[in-house]
Amino acid sequence: MQIQNPVLPGFNADPSIIRVEDTYYIANSTFEWFPGVQIHSSKDLVHWNLITHPLSNTTLLDMKGNPASGGIWAPDLSYADGKFWLIYTDVKITDGAFKDMTNYLTTAEDIMGPWSEPIKMNGVGFDASLFHDDDGRKYLIQQTWDHREYKHPFDGLTLTEYNVKEERLMPETARTVWRGTDVKLVEGPHIYKMNGFYYIFAAEGGTVFTHQEVVARSKSLDADSFEVQPGEVFLTNFDTPYSYLQKQGHGALVETPGGEFYYASLTGRPWNHENESVTDPRGWSTLGRETAIQKVEWDEEGWPHIVGGHGGQQFVDAPKDAILTEAPADHSQHSDFDTPEMDINFNTLRVPFDNKMGEIKDGSLFLKGQGSLANQFDLSLIARRWQAFYFDATTKVKFDAKSYQAMAGLTNYYNNKHFSTISITWNEVNGHVIELTQNDRDSYTSFLKDDAIKIPEGTEWVWFRTKVRKESYTYEYSFDGTNFIEIPVVFDAAILSDDYVNQTMGGFFTGAFVGMYAMDYSGYGETAEFDFFDYKEYGEFADDVK
Template sequence: MRISNPVLSGFNPDPSIIRVEDTYYIATSTFEWFPGVQIHESKDLVNWHLITHPLDTVEFVDMAGNPDSGGVWAPDLSYADGRYWLVFSDVKIVDGPYKDVHNYLITAEDIRGPWSKPIELNGVGFDASLFHDDDGRKYLVQQTWDHREYLQPFHGISLTELDLKTMKLMPQTARTIYEGTDIRLLEGPHIYKIDRLYYLFAAQGGTTYTHQEVVSRSRSLDALSFETQPGEVFLTNFDTPRSYLQKQGHGSLVATPRGEWYYASLASRPWNRPQESSIDPRGWNPLGRETAIQKVQWDSDGWPHIIGGHGGQRYVEAPQGVEEHRWPRTYLEKDDFDEPALNINFNTLRIPFSDELGSLTERPGFLRLFGREALNSRFTQAHVARRWQSFNFDAEIKLAFNPWSYQQAAGLTSYYNTRHYSMIEVTWDEKRETRVIEIIENNRNHLRSYLKDAAIEIPDDIEFVYLKVKVRRQTYSYAYSFDGSTWIDIPVTLDAAILSDDYVLQTMGGFFTGAFTGMAAVDYGGYRIPADFDYFRYTELDTEE
């Protein structure tokens, strides 16, 4: 067996990996998408299976109004004292001198829950993790934020002890233990105690093509006691521009039962337009930051190294003595909405799916969405979507929708955030007094309607309209059908780069998610008219990218 990277395709960044007996778990960031935190399970580090989202009600995380790429950052999953511990951040400000972070802790005896009510810990910085020392003491380790304009905002890695009786931090114990290197932008810390030494793994360089993971160590947890690993950096693709994986860095370490070591990190797979250099710009990543796993070896001085070099490898040797364990698929290619709950792969924005947004029972066999706010809204979008997880796929819906105003629309989305998305929609043309199919695109918050007066008229006797998006790596397009078998391609080709971290980064500070495709209903006139979706089909056209 071998590990084929990325092991978690599509938007799955900031992996926190642990092993409990013979099972591995990875928790990843979800930002403004609800429910919060994805947890995948594996028996062999090769095959992974999505099993749960711990933050599944507003009691755990309330993100209404959160900015794009705010919300749930860098969850830290650990296991100690017979319990799973999960630390996560809810980030309320992304741009500007302040971050306004709320860090929480929840626990559970079973990885699938129930999870305890959140305990708010502090807000001094994001990317918090919990270190369980072998003497029973526990510490919160975190990036520390500094708003002062004359100092570095990433103010080192701090450590604060947790009082296990009150489950509150003891701020009088807080100290900075590591300030990083001249690369700066230090974040994503995790501490491990190995052979009586404390090892601190942390990311630096920013989560772009300059991203990297740096290792330091100390014999104590005293202030500024950690020393940086000499020689080359532990993991980076800054100087490996032609590597299949890019942006590797932020992640965590795990040991197998036989004492082999692996490191799970975020990674991206960029593509370039034909006329572009493969080095600058290094590429565009609509799939967002994914999760990759590299194998680690330790040298005679007790320092870790990525096998194959600090640029990592696409294919990695799997653990020894483990049989391959394949999981049943959690997502059927076609979802007919016959179940009373959404499939685990579907997400909503900022708030949970509820009667406020729609219903799976009002019209049996359909997902009914009530028209709500526009796709620019940070509060109440009736929008159910799933990640892009392949460079080449088709997604298709069957929709019944009867608008009577141009302020009403429902259809199939391709979405990055409130400023970058497109939609093939059924809406109303008041001049022709008929339903029409239109394509809209929001690019840096500038809306464009592609068809305008040439919007496609829907015959009065047609109840269902079939809509499709066809993603082909660098571009994507839309098609429609009135019978579900004869498809008509609309001659509008859209640039997939607009739905990438790299494009959004050019004008915004929040660029941490990935492209989604899904179903949406808009009625900003406030009448909440329903849109009924009979099915959603997602078909990947290749597996070897």
């Protein structure tokens, strides 16, 4: 078998990988999307299944009002003392001098939960991880944030001992163990102990095309005791602009039962418009930051190296002791809403799906119109990740809009400033109509205006479909579910990419989503009914599209 990268396509950033007996687990960041933290499992490192979201209630995670790309940053999953340990960060401020955040710890004896009440750790910095030393002591290592404008904001890696009995960190033990290299922006640290050395694996260069992963080691955990790996950088694509994978860096190391080593890292797969250089701009990563796995070998001096070179490979040999894991061929999804439980692929923004947002009953999803898609507190949106460059997403909706302040339908969404919609709404010219809109850097455009498509009298349901074709996407509508009419507006998919959002916002860490929404900012709560949602992938290349 071979690992084909990325193993977790579409917005699965900052992987924390572990092995418990014969099973591997990866935990990924979820930022402002609820429930918090995605966990996939595998026995072969090749085929992966999404199995759970640990932070599934507001006791563990309360993100109401969080900014875009705030929330859950770089969770750390570990296993020790017969249970799983999950460190996670809830970031409340993303732009400006400050990064207000709280780091928490929760544990569970089973990966499926239940997870314990959260223990507040600190707010020193993000990307915290827990190291379990072989003498039983535990330490939290984390990026350290400095808001002072005359200092670099990334102030090295702080290590603090954790008192298990008292369930608290001991701030008197805190010390800076490594400040990183001259590349700066040292973050995402993990500690491993092997052959008498403590190894720090950490990211640098920012989570963009200058991203890299570096390694340092020490015989102790004393302050400033770590030395950086000599020679080439452990993992980076900064100097490999033509590689299939880009942005590789932040991640974690895992050892197989047979003693092989692999490194799971975030990655991106940018594409370019036909009139653009491949190197500048390097491209637009509409699928967000994904997860790749590379094989690691060790030299005679005890330093790790990526097999095939520091740029990584698309295809990697699987472990010799891999156990074949059954998993779907792709991430296509069909939901008829015939059970009260939400499909595991769906997410909401900041808060859980509850009666305030809507309900699932009688084979339909009912969404109660709340705030707009720009709202960071109360909105009704159920969406899933883009996980392929080519896909169709279709839904069937019933909505009795009473004013232009009420809209419901299908959306392609990045964050509250970057999204588009096809919707049932109302205007003064034709009553119930279909409108097409886009919010681009908070500049809102209605494409059809007074020429919005009139919905024929007596029409109960309207079908909406979006066709995503890598660089662009379109919307279609139907009044019978068979004959679809494309609206002649072609959207630039780059607007829904990390790289585009990064040009004007400090929070650019997620990826594009597609889903259903209902809006009624009049406050009267008009409800939309959705009969089904279908997401059909067509692979990576245009000739795969049916």
